[in-house]
Amino acid sequence: MRENKLLQCLLFLSMIFIFVCVVPAVKSSAFELEEDEYSWLNDEDDQANMVQSHQSSRSKCELSAGKWVYDQSYPLYDSSCPYLSTAVTCQKNGRPDSDYEKWRWKPNRCSIPRFDALKFLGKMRKKRIMLVGDSIMRNQWESLVCLVQGVVPTGRKRVTYNGPSMAFHAMDFGTSIEFSWAPLLVELNKGAANKRILHLDLIEKNAKYWRGVDVLVFDSAHWWTHSDKTSSWDYYMEGQSLFTNMNPMVAYQKGLTTWAKWVDLNLDPRKTRVIFRSMSPRHNRENGWRCYNQKKPLAYFSHQHVPEPLLVLQGVLRKMRFPVYLLDITTISAFRRDGHPSVYRRAMGQEEKQHLREYSSDCSHWCLPGVPDIWNEMLSTLL
Template sequence: NQNCITHGRSDMGYLYWRWKPSECHLPRFDPLAFLTLVRNKHLAFVGDSMARNQLESFLCMLATASSSTLLYNNDNNKFLRQHFPSHNVSVSLYWSPFLVKGVEKSNSGPDHNELYLDHVDERWGGDMGQMSLIGGLVLGCHYCPGLNHTGIGFYDVLRKALRTTLNGIVDRRGGKGSDGVGVNLTIFSPAHFEGEWDKVGACPKTGPYRKEEKKLEGMEAEMREIEMEEEEATKVKVKGIGGFRLEALDVTKLSFLRPDGHPGPYMYPFPFANGAQERVLNDCVHWCLPGPIDTWNEIFLKILKKWEEQLRIEE
C-alpha cells in the first residue's frame, strides 16, 4: 500500500499542503455527505493501479464515518468490492489498465500488450448495468513501449481506447431512466521521476513546486489534452439524454505541482532499516495515503453535489 507514514517516511510536510482553486471553494471531504448522496448505489472505480490508488484514498476517508464489509477481493487486489450497510452503498474496483479489451504482457504470456481498440473490456463492461456511478475511470500510462504498433502512435491508441470506452458507456447506459449513470473521468496524473527508479533520490522533493517553477508540457500535456477533448466530445453527444452525467476530474495540473506526495523509497516498509542502500526501489507515480490524492475525491464529491443540484432543477 501507499501508507508512507507507517512505512517509515519521517518528513510530514506533504500532509499540510492543500489545493486552493482560483474560482471556487473546495470543502474538506465529508464522508457522511458522500454516502448520503450515493445511498443505494454502486460506485465502480475502473482502470489501472492509479484507479486503485484513488479507491484506497476514498475508502480510507469513508471509513472515518462508517464501517464497511469486504464482499470479495480477487486476483491480488485487482477486483474487490466493499459494502457500506449504513447507506447500502457498494464500492468496487475493476482492474482494466487499457479500459478496452486487452491482453497484458506477462512472463507466461505475450511480451507485449495486445489491445482491441473497438471493444470495451468486459471484465467491467459486463457489470455496467449494475453501476450507478463510474467514478474512477482512469486511463493513464507512464511507461508503455509495448503499446505502439506500426502505423498507430501512442496518442492515437490513447484516443481510440478512450473513445471506445465512453461510447460503450453511452450505448449501454444512455437514457436508462432518471437514475441513469454518472461517469467521472479522472484525467492523467503525472509521475515525478528525477533519477533512476532503483536509485536513492528518484523523487526527492519534500515540498510542492511553486506556481511558475515548472511547466506542464510534452507527453503529460498531450495526454491531458486528448482526454479532455474526448470528454468534451462525449458531453456534446449525450446532451439531452436523460439520466446521463459525465464530468472530467481534471487532476493533471494540481497533481503536477506535487512532486513531494509520492512514496518514493517508502513504497515498502522501512527501506533503510539496515542503513543506506545502493539500490532501492522508488514509486514516483502513485500517491502517499493520506496525501495529495485525497484532493481528487474532494473534487469528486463536489461534482456529485453539482449533479444532485442539477437533477433538482430539472425536476
C-alpha cells in the same frame, strides 16, 4: 390604419424572436459549481470571498485553478487505515517527514468542502460508485474507502471480490465503493503463441462489470505511454488488422473512442453519472529520483505544459453525446512532487536505511494519506 397594425404585429413578433432565439438561456450543469455555493469554509480568505457582487457570484468555479494551502487539520485519517496497501503507507514504512499529509487544494474563486464521510454516504445511499482504471485509480479507491470507513461501525463493513473488481460495502447505507481493474479500458487478450494482443475496438470483457453502477469514475493513460520494453502487449489489433507499431497517442485515441462509443450506446445519463479523471503526473526524471527527499509542493511552474494524453482525452470527450465531466487533477498534482512514496514503498530496517540510494524510487503512486484524498474531496464536491 391597417398598415400601422401590420407594423405593430411585425414589431411584436420580432421582439418574441429576439427573446426566444437570440437571448441564450442560462443553464447550470449538474457538475458546474457556483462560487457562492462553496465559499463558506472557515479560513479568513474564504470568508472574504463571501462579500461579492451578484455578477461574480454567478461565475463558475474552476476546481483545477488555485493553490496548495498548508492546513494543520489534515490529514483526515492516518496510515493505520486497514484498507491501505503496504506500498502507500509511507509513514509506516519509515518516511521521516509528514508535512506532505497537511496540504489542501484551494481553488481561486471558491473552496472545496472538507470531506464529510456521513454526508458522502448519505448522497451515495443505496448506490454504487465504481472507480475504473489502473493502480493509481486503486490508489484513489483506497483513499476514498479510508475517508469513509471510520464512520462505519465494525461488523457493518466488508470488502468483496468479483473478477477484476473489489467493493467496500457500508451495509447500513446500502452503499458500495468499488474498484474495477481496467488500465487500458479496452481488452488485452492472449493470442497465438501466447502473444499479447491489445484490441483497440473491443471493450465488453471489461465493460460488463460497469453496468448497473450509479457513479462511474474512469482513468486511463499511464499504460498507454509505457516504453517498448515495459509495454503490456506485443501487437495492436483493430478489426481484423494486426499492427506491431503505432503511435501511442493514436492508439490511445482509438481506445478512448471505443470507450466513448460504449458509454454513448449503453448508459443513460438520467441513471448514471460518468466522470473521467485526468492523468496523474509522474515525477520520474533523474532516473526516478526527482521525488526523493522532497518535502514541499513546488511553488510555481517555469512554464505550463499540457500533457498530450490530456489533449487526446479532451478531444474524445468533446465528441460524445453523453455528458461526461472531466475531473482535471493533472496540473494540481504536478505541484506535488513531495507526495510520492519514493523509496518508502516498504518497511526497512536500520541497515537498509543507510543505503536508500540502492533501492528503486516510486515517483508515480502517492503516499496515503496524501494527494488522492484531495482528488476525492473534489469528487465528493461534484457529486
